[in-house]
Amino acid sequence: MVEPIIQIDKLDKSFGPLKVLDGLSFDVMPGEKLALIGPSGSGKTTILRILMTLETITAGHIKVCGEQLYHMQRSGHEVPADEPHLHKMRSHIGMVFQHFNLFPHKCVLDNITLAPMLTKGEVRAKAEQRAMELLEMVGLADKAKAMPAQLSGGQKQRVAIARALxxxxxxMLFDEVTSALDPELVEEVLLVMKRLAAETDMTMLLVTHEMGFAHEFADRVLFFDKGRIVEQGSPDKIFRHPSHERTQSFLRKIIAAGHRV
Amino acid sequence: MEWDWAFVAKIMPTLLEGLKLTVLITILSAFVAAGLGLVLAIAKRSRNGWIAKPTAMLIEFIRGTPLLVQLYFIFFVLPDVGIVLPPLVAGVIGMGLHYATYTAEVYRAGIENVPKGQWEAARATNLTVPQTWIHVVIPQALPPMIPALANYLIAMFKETPLLSAITVLELMNQAKSVANSNYRYIEPMTLVGAFFLVMSLLSVILLRWLERRYGRLAK
Known part of the structure; x- marks a missing residue:
């Protein structure tokens, strides 16, 4: 039996008095493509940020690749993870952000090679070769020497995907990666992600408002509201036959706002 | 009282010696202020209160007391506890430390100017904290700071005469000594003023250029 690659167990997260995640539990299988949908403030982005260790957790446990993410064993006791442990765990996970967050002082190629050279000790030639392959894959091989400021939003986001890869x-975690893009630039980013999903066996978690894309891309859809999973299932079940009233009303609102399903 | 060109020619070599030392002190102090300022800025940002709070107090203390008093303290008081420093070293430490508290503030503003997303991208690509500082934060924070840092460099240059109080033979002290031994003040003091004016004007031109070159990066 295959073990889940991510196991979230009774996860709580509060920002001050505000409870964002409330006893959340779910598993993700290796290679699974998961779409997280729900109204803003439902906690879906927070889950990705917690998996990337950009936030701390309030309570609960998370296992990634069979190991505790926020806890470790020290002389038989469970203690909070220290920075070396988090550093090791982060190497399993990549993230693409809504606002790209490219390093503006580095050219496209250096954006991609920086982390492999620093964190894996790769030599420049090897890192650049791999970077060029990735740029080829996202269709930006001719932009290797460009600075981020010279790129369109869609191009920036494709570079950001290459950097994470x-x-x-x-x-891979995708946090509303098309939300900051002009409508005509959304498609090029989604195409790259579709290719990625088809060509690799990477596990992908996607937070999105693009319901049409979630439908096509995901193996499973989780609908969140108020820090809990209200309903989950195959894309067809969630989008065509949602059983929960809150899912139905959310999807109605999304459709009314002009999004494709 | 009349201007004596022959006297000017006679004292010029001595004054130029002083000018050379003044420039040297400025450059050395600038390095100290730039390096130490960064350390202070990072220490003050530390999440560890035992580092951040004493650093903040030290900065307030140094800013709240005059540079001249600090120079006296370093040069005349420290020997009482066994720390004897040559005048030049004492002067550079004093000036560098004093101005480090100001450059630290420039660094703080520059560092806070770097968007949070950059820190997050660095963490998501698994850079360590020192790697994040060196490769992501400082290269972005530094260019917009350059004009402000250059401003302090000019201010520092104009403060070097204070070091004459601790027997450093910089420009002002050289001028004072030739003036005292010849009972003529007009030429030495005018020349000191002229030297500083010329150097300051040159620095201002450099500063304007730096602002055009780097200032725009600050949004």
Missing amino acids: ALKPRI
């Missing part, structure tokens, strides 16, 4: 993570 350069570290060969087993899990």
Whole structure:
């Protein structure tokens, strides 16, 4: 039996008095493509940020690749993970952000090679060769020497995807990666992600408002509201036959706002 | 009282010696201020209160007391506890430390100017904290700071005469000594003023250029 690559167990997260995640539990299988949908403030982005260790957790446990993410064993006791442990765990995970967050002082190629050279000790030639392959894949090989400021939003996001892939993570997190893009630039980013999903066995978690894309891309859809999973299932089940009233009303609102399903 | 060109020619070599030392002190102090300022800025940002709070207090203390008093303290008081420093070293430490508290503030503003997303991208690509500082944060924070840092460099240059109080033979002290031994003040003091004016004007031109070159990066 295959073990889940991500196991989230009774996860709580509060920002001050605000409870964002409330006793959340779910598993993700290796290679699974998961779409997280729900109204803003439902906690879906927070889950990705917690998996990337950009936030801390309030309570609960998370296992990634069979190991505790936020906890470790020290002389038989469970203690909070220290920075070396988090550093090791982060190498399993890559993330693409809504606002790209490219390094503006580095050219496209250096954006991609920086982390492999620093964190894996790759030599420049090897890192650049891999970076060029990735740029080829996202269709930007001719932009290797360009600075981020010279790129369109869609191009920036494709570079950001290549940058995350350069570290060969087993899990990729996509946090509303098309939300900051002009409508005509959304498609080029989605195409890259579709290719990625088809050509690799990476586990992918996707937070999105693009319901049409989620439908096509995901193996499983989780609908969140108020820090809990309200309903989950295959894309067809969630989008065509949602059983929960809150899912139905959310999808109605999304359709009314002009999004494709 | 009339201007004596022959006297000017006679004292010029001595004054130029002083000018050379003044420039040297400025450059050395600038390095100290730039390096130490960065350390202070990072220490003050530390999440560890035992580092951040004493650093903040030290900065307030140094800013709240005059540079001249600090120079006296370093040069005349420290020997009482066994720390004897040559005048030049004492002067550079004093000036560098004093201005480090100001450059630290420039660094703080520059560092806070770097968007949070950059820190997050660095972490998501698994850079360590030192790697994040060196490769992501400082290269972005530094260019917009350059004009402000250059401003302090000019200010520092104009403060070097204070070091004459601790027997450093910089420009002002050289001028004072030739003036005292010849009972003529007009030429030495005018020349000191002229030297500083010329150097300051040159620095201002450099500063304007730096602002055009780097200032725009600050949004």
